[in-house]
Amino acid sequence: MPKRFIVFFSANGTIMQSWAPTGADAAFTFSPILTPLQNHRSQLLILRGLNNEVAYTSAGSNPHDLGMGTMLTGISMKVGPSGLGRANHIIDGSAGGPSIDQAIAASIGKASRFTSLSLGVQSTSTILEPMVTRMAYRGPFDPVIPQDDPGKVFATLFGNTLASQAEVLNAQKRRGTVLDAVMADYTSLTSKLGTDDRAKLDRHMTSIRELEKQLLMTGTGTGCGGITPMAPAVSLTPVACLQDGRPATCVGDFTTIGKAQMDLMVLALACDLTRVATLQWSTAESTVVHAEIGTTLEHHKMSHDDVTNVSALTKINTWYAQQFSYLLDQLSATKGADGATLLDGSLVFWVNEMSRGTDHNRRDLAYVLAGGGGALRTGRYVTFKGDPHNKLLTTFLNMFGIPATSFGDPSYTGTLTGLT
Amino acid sequence: MPLVTGRAPLRRLTRVEYNNTVRALLNDNSNPALQFEPDTLADGFTNNADTQNVGTTLAGEYLTAAEALSVTATKDLPTLLGCNPALAEDACLRSFIQQFGQRAWRRPLTAQEVDHVASVYATGRTSFDIPTSTQMVVQAFLLSPYFLYRVELGVPAAGATVLSLTSWEMASRLSYFLLGSMPDSALFAAAQQDALRTPQQVSAQAQRLMSAPAAAAQDRFAQFFTEWLHLTNVGPLLRQETETFVKRTLFGGPGDLVTLLTAPYTYAAPEVVQLYGAPPAAADGRVTLNPKQRAGLLTQPAFLATFAKADSTDPVRRGKFIWEGLFCGSVPPPPANLVVTAPTIPPGTTTRQAFEGHRASPACAACHRVMDPIGLTLENFDALGRWRDSENGVPIDVSGKLAGTDVDGPFVGPVELAQKVAASQGVASCVVRQFFRFGFGRYDTADDAPTTDYLTAQFRTGNERVLDLAVSMTQVPAFLQLPVPQ
Numbered sequence: 001m002p003k004r005f006i007v008f009f010s011a012n013g014t015i016m017q018s019w020a021p022t023g024a025d026a027a028f029t030f031s032p033i034l035t036p037l038q039n040h041r042s043q044l045l046i047l048r049g050l051n052n053e054v055a056y057t058s059a060g061s062n063p064h065d066l067g068m069g070t071m072l073t074g075i076s077m078k079v080g081p082s083g084l085g086r087a088n089h090i091i092d093g094s095a096g097g098p099s100i101d102q103a104i105a106a107s108i109g110k111a112s113r114f115t116s117l118s119l120g121v122q123s124t125s126t127i128l129e130p131m132v133t134r135m136a137y138r139g140p141f142d143p144v145i146p147q148d149d150p151g152k153v154f155a156t157l158f159g160n161t162l163a164s165q166a167e168v169l170n171a172q173k174r175r176g177t178v179l180d181a182v183m184a185d186y187t188s189l190t191s192k193l194g195t196d197d198r199a200k201l202d203r204h205m206t207s208i209r210e211l212e213k214q215l216l217m218t219g220t221g222t223g224c225g226g227i228t229p230m231a232p233a234v235s236l237t238p239v240a241c242l243q244d245g246r247p248a249t250c251v252g253d254f255t256t257i258g259k260a261q262m263d264l265m266v267l268a269l270a271c272d273l274t275r276v277a278t279l280q281w282s283t284a285e286s287t288v289v290h291a292e293i294g295t296t297l298e299h300h301k302m303s304h305d306d307v308t309n310v311s312a313l314t315k316i317n318t319w320y321a322q323q324f325s326y327l328l329d330q331l332s333a334t335k336g337a338d339g340a341t342l343l344d345g346s347l348v349f350w351v352n353e354m355s356r357g358t359d360h361n362r363r364d365l366a367y368v369l370a371g372g373g374g375a376l377r378t379g380r381y382v383t384f385k386g387d388p389h390n391k392l393l394t395t396f397l398n399m400f401g402i403p404a405t406s407f408g409d410p411s412y413t414g415t416l417t418g419l420t
Numbered sequence: 421m422p423l424v425t426g427r428a429p430l431r432r433l434t435r436v437e438y439n440n441t442v443r444a445l446l447n448d449n450s451n452p453a454l455q456f457e458p459d460t461l462a463d464g465f466t467n468n469a470d471t472q473n474v475g476t477t478l479a480g481e482y483l484t485a486a487e488a489l490s491v492t493a494t495k496d497l498p499t500l501l502g503c504n505p506a507l508a509e510d511a512c513l514r515s516f517i518q519q520f521g522q523r524a525w526r527r528p529l530t531a532q533e534v535d536h537v538a539s540v541y542a543t544g545r546t547s548f549d550i551p552t553s554t555q556m557v558v559q560a561f562l563l564s565p566y567f568l569y570r571v572e573l574g575v576p577a578a579g580a581t582v583l584s585l586t587s588w589e590m591a592s593r594l595s596y597f598l599l600g601s602m603p604d605s606a607l608f609a610a611a612q613q614d615a616l617r618t619p620q621q622v623s624a625q626a627q628r629l630m631s632a633p634a635a636a637a638q639d640r641f642a643q644f645f646t647e648w649l650h651l652t653n654v655g656p657l658l659r660q661e662t663e664t665f666v667k668r669t670l671f672g673g674p675g676d677l678v679t680l681l682t683a684p685y686t687y688a689a690p691e692v693v694q695l696y697g698a699p700p701a702a703a704d705g706r707v708t709l710n711p712k713q714r715a716g717l718l719t720q721p722a723f724l725a726t727f728a729k730a731d732s733t734d735p736v737r738r739g740k741f742i743w744e745g746l747f748c749g750s751v752p753p754p755p756a757n758l759v760v761t762a763p764t765i766p767p768g769t770t771t772r773q774a775f776e777g778h779r780a781s782p783a784c785a786a787c788h789r790v791m792d793p794i795g796l797t798l799e800n801f802d803a804l805g806r807w808r809d810s811e812n813g814v815p816i817d818v819s820g821k822l823a824g825t826d827v828d829g830p831f832v833g834p835v836e837l838a839q840k841v842a843a844s845q846g847v848a849s850c851v852v853r854q855f856f857r858f859g860f861g862r863y864d865t866a867d868d869a870p871t872t873d874y875l876t877a878q879f880r881t882g883n884e885r886v887l888d889l890a891v892s893m894t895q896v897p898a899f900l901q902l903p904v905p906q
Binding site: 080082085087088091130142143144177185186189192196200204208211 | 427429430455457458460461462463468470471472473474475476477478479480483536537539540543544547548552555556559560563564565566569571573740744751752862863865905906
């Protein structure tokens, strides 16, 4: 059984003819896009042919919203009171239920100081359409917004660990007293509010409880597979960023920030500070200009025409495979407290909100799994014939020992056979 | 149709409001909310209550900010406390809790609440010194829902279908609406006297908050315009130009929407004046622009550059925003299976020629025949908003037409577009709706249509003066009343 769950997201679909391996099962040959992963062949399970059917029946309208909001949740989205805005993006809605990472975290995250860790690379900044900026939800209207700043991630993870024991104990005492008093305010207020407002404050209280847990569980965060936690060399400066115009100029280098985030993720897992981590590169409908590989146009714009832009889009997806490979390199080079490599004990899931950007296809999805803690038969390429992706998510739950016959939309029951 | 009270979802302080509030409450200029998770944007607005959620990250950022603010605040303890705790510690702290609490929570504390906060101090004192324990008190105030949210419970009334707000709640409503901050001392004094219960009292305070010098109100109105026009990410000098233009037009200037949409002048930094190719600013800062080229907000570089690509214009986005953001029109998304290709512009042609394909293809034409003829009339402005007569050596055709509006018909070029937009009743009504969304922190729904219709009528009768619109908005049931919680 795997001990950890990791989600790696990249956007705008892929170029299927360059992504799909040839051959089948263990006798597959790497495709151009996935070639950077060949060192990890024995640890991979490459999946094609699952459909995100919910994304076609869900509330909402914009295909990127629909892809992103159902990708990890498998359930119809909720449109808020404001309805639909620009390009029919949902203005104030939400996924319809918890995402798979949060569902798994609710079970295996209890024992670690951080129930889950949500990292981003230029994932929030100031995007006008909120649904595309988030993939993880604790529940409806309760998004888990990725942290884009490696400096802040480090401070959250290790601020306490690096302080002296006396300081930690004092802070514990102070914060415990203050937060207990504050929680009493929330509790007494919620009883006077209507349903929606009460739900809003209940979610806030859940967040305070999570903070209290982080505060108390100071015993973890040591050992760390022999690595000494070091502050990342890059950190965002939101003040300068706000004064300095467009996000692209103020969010730091995409590649450098991404690498720092992956290093921090591996560190957090090595220290057993968390067992569930997500990394969201940009947003659904990513408008990043991948200058580092010589493309000059926005990813999303180009993804609308995969004939003209086939070479650039292949390069972008290959670049993401290189980043995924780097993450797997680090996970397999680092040992957890049990002596096994982190990758051995982790289930890693590379997702995309669609399979093809040009027609916004959310069927025949291109997924890569890695690791699996012995619960996956890896080293293979498996093709499905249109099973709903809910079955994969349900299979994940079962792999983590969580009994379930469906995840998300209850009409899509069952698990996938042939993975384990 | 009677005007209805409508929804009043619980509103949390936005980043801007948090910074303004701690500045007023603690005289702290550190702007801690710049470090917070960004507010979720709802069609550009940062304050839509239905998008506000506090996840663990933001909860942690609130804790960090409260700790830092409390440490700064207790550096000069006697000034903060207003008494000497070394002499009569218990009495001193209780008076501080009462007085500071009333400002932090924007209402008097009940006796139980005073005891509750005092117990934080007492617990603190079993382990810590006076300053540290006082910090814990300040933190307890700043992390409370009564500080972070604008709690409105109303005046209890048995069997009522709507509730009236307490004067304390009204003080905050007015203040956050018009200043984006906590009530000032005059509003607090009025609340203390329970003198914010009649429409006249509310209107008088609204007018006072917007009268000179009204720096905070000026910032608030500039914020409305930049959020409505999606100018959040444009370069600072360009945004500043539009902000200054809005402030000077509304405060001490003509004050009306038509001027905002048609003025052949602006207030800009020298770098921006150069971009205009205009003569330097006059002594009062005004820059006179070529009236054949420039007319108000839609011809300012901030708007033109926001709705452009880095290196070329984007007539579809310009046209689409004017259609959606100013006419409140809707554009369906492209058909899901449509293969969308942005045209490339071959040498010797103009952007307009490249976009003709949109209207040749029936699938595209359904929407683009509305958006493109608007956006293409702004083709005289390049991606940065500089004037141009030709593109790739070909003269630019800026003829266009409006369809589906109350000012339909053909026109030529940006200035005529601006004049049509300024003359449109539909635009006036749309601006009212946008201002409603900003003012109430939520979208307007069908229930609110009588209210926005009424406000539009008032707005038009009053020569579309924006500050008067703000006063009118304080006089409708949606502002003066609360729905009963459900």
